[in-house]
Amino acid sequence: MLGRVRTAVAQLVGGLGPAPGAQHPRDSPAPPPAAPGPSACRGPPVGGGFSRPAFLQLTSEELQRADDHAGRAVQSPRESRRRLPWSTGYAEVINAGKSQHNEDQACCEVVVVDRRCSPRCNPVPKECTGEQGRKDLYFHYWGLFDGHAGSGAAVMASKLLHLHICDQLRDLVDILQDSSPPPLCLPGIALELPAERNRAPLAQADVELPSDALPRFHLEKAVSHESLVIGAIENAFKRMDEQIEREQMTRLVAGGCCALAVVYLLGKVYVANAGDSRAIIIRNGEIIPMSREFTPETERQRLQFLGFLRPELLGNEFTHLEFPRRIQHKELGKKMLYRDQNMHGWAYKRIEEDDLKFPLIYGEGKKARVMATIGVTRGLGDHDLKVYNSNIHIKPFLSCVPEVRVYDLTQYEHCPDDVLVLGTDGLWDVTNDREVADVVTEVLMGYEPNDPCRYTMAAYELVVRSRGVLKERGWRLANDKLGSGDDISVFVIPLGGPGNYT
């Protein structure tokens, strides 16, 4: 069970004054702490209904308009209302009737991390009281959540993932702000020690080969501050996934979601991706990929390896081998191209009865599927997802652990046009990194460097261009190709300011 977490929407970065009509606290710690326990995610809109990110502050009329799958109005934060932290730009649009409710969700917050005090530390030691000049720790946070099979998991993750990250960081508040290497071991609660096991032979382990293979028990691996933050984010995704699982048992939360989360902490940007959303940095016109997509094709070998080691997960309906097409029963005995879990290349094998099963991984590109069901292999939720008309669970093949990439903001002098762009697959399905970079650069050139709305205008333009214009033959791009019929959500985050990087 997670401890309670105090979170705060802290003051806007860069000295922008409160916008008229703002309803969020700005200059003080936030209202009663939200705990990432089950209670925090109860009630609408989790599990159904239609909701949009709180930071859009839509009126009920506007919410209704945003839910119009025919009109597909592009939404972004209004200048007259609240401005997003870090001058972040944002825009989104609903899908063209692909699913009933918009399945993208987003979050943009500044979160204050409280030190964790041991429940047994009584009286409270000074280091828990914020005395002795110890600095508070806070992080900036952006999240995009692309849901499938219902909006429940995406809504829940958008409201809670940053609190889980906060919770994972609570043990690290002082460690991360201390320049000395992190301690390998921390004091803990004393346990009743069981009798020491006899650990021979390894207690005096020696090996015959090679001669330099003697285990070195005195080894100590150095662990960096950065890898602690990565570990905290990875574990936060796991806890978030466990919480969704608990909620799904009560049927309040449906489906799963891809999650792309960005944390700015102590000078570094951590981009954590689990799914097929994408993040790129555009710096001086150059593109730096900050994520990769996790799909049945990119994770084929991990999935096949699991199916090979745990064939019972395949339910006697699937084979872990890959084939370039379905095999027909009459082809038994012929030779067919195949790929095993440890192969990158293809070879021929004689077709046996077992090869008639459906391949665990099947299809190409956007049509590739795990067990004929799902096209992404990492994300949150999906605990109840089964192969159609069967009792075979998909979840064991999905991973909730993100890949985290790190970008050190202090290593480069950024100009106002250098940005981090986050987008769900609705954006990237119809455009590529270069085109996105060109659009962003073009839009930003049209605004003064200190115009706070320029990043939202860039996000807006990206969404409009990838959605296209409604013509007789559907939504069309400028080149008359089909526009993206999916939800599209985009953050444009300036790297050059107005953040205070120190």
Next chain:
Amino acid sequence: MLGRVRTAVAQLVGGLGPAPGAQHPRDSPAPPPAAPGPSACRGPPVGGGFSRPAFLQLTSEELQRADDHAGRAVQSPRESRRRLPWSTGYAEVINAGKSQHNEDQACCEVVVVDRRCSPRCNPVPKECTGEQGRKDLYFHYWGLFDGHAGSGAAVMASKLLHLHICDQLRDLVDILQDSSPPPLCLPGIALELPAERNRAPLAQADVELPSDALPRFHLEKAVSHESLVIGAIENAFKRMDEQIEREQMTRLVAGGCCALAVVYLLGKVYVANAGDSRAIIIRNGEIIPMSREFTPETERQRLQFLGFLRPELLGNEFTHLEFPRRIQHKELGKKMLYRDQNMHGWAYKRIEEDDLKFPLIYGEGKKARVMATIGVTRGLGDHDLKVYNSNIHIKPFLSCVPEVRVYDLTQYEHCPDDVLVLGTDGLWDVTNDREVADVVTEVLMGYEPNDPCRYTMAAYELVVRSRGVLKERGWRLANDKLGSGDDISVFVIPLGGPGNYT
């Protein structure tokens, strides 16, 4: 059981005439076909004794001198004897007493691939007779094998791996030379068809989510010629490993080996690496890595994943979790940094009884070990390798499958100084890519571009410089640091000629 394979040491490439004293057939297919069956690897020196690559053609006196671990004479092909195919340069030296017998082995051959004829195709169809203008297929081959715990596996692989590659290519002779895409299915021997299974629900599979997830049964994946060659090399490594396993049962073959194999076929160079040897291309001074090393550190997650899924392989002595140092019994209940199989970062966990086990992966850099025993995670052999003083097998954690990288020789106009360098870890332990490139460039500049011995001189210089000079305090490099005390074997292969690339 593998079919018989006819192999040939074909004519030297580039029109170099037979060297005086050459004992190998040159201009005609080789002597009676060697079959990569068990019989082909019987007798000395497999399993013991001391042997050097046949292409060195050492006299018994020279062999004795090569076995001198104190003198460490550098060996390379003598100009007066046989020259290696493709003007290949080669040099090697024995270790400084690290192990009794030199554990590196090497091979350099040209292999002719015969079409496979079905044993049932009687009378022999025309396509099996080489008529109808069908071209023969041959490949150039270079292999380096760095043995451990005995020379048996390395010797056996050096004599047979290319025959296994040849065997895997036999089905592909015509397919690879046909410009149309490879057929997905080949005719085979008809089997007695069992009654068709009821494959519902997937026979009419549909899925609820996402809406575009319907399986497309009519999909056909395009497979390239290149990926067939990669698959053939991968499967050849597997068959080689199986053959070593069969031999090890009879105790004739000891130990295991890293394997780095290069195949030149139809204009492309395939570099297959399983272990910690390394291949780089030096082209116009630029370095192109052609392999990566497989070690407990680079393959940590694959190994931990296996230990996590199959804890019985850890024999109740090891934990799949990684810790930065050994945990002491008295630390139970404290918090320690750890890394799980799906993490890149580190986090703290409360130490439990199970965490006192030895970590599956432990140590850093060259000292990293799997189960405190072995420092490489891919290679051939090691079927009998166990954790010291226990019955825990290491082999399940090792992979015999290489990573194959491809370089298209036809895409670039190579000059005589562009080379592919292959080296065992004895070379790379004391030098880096840049230094190797500089030495090679420096040596090659000292010889005429058409001097056939220039590549052997480059290999020779690389070996001499990484071995160092024997001083009072051992073998020392030019900078007085310790030289490599390991076996060192190096191929230098010219990319610009004299090969005929078409």
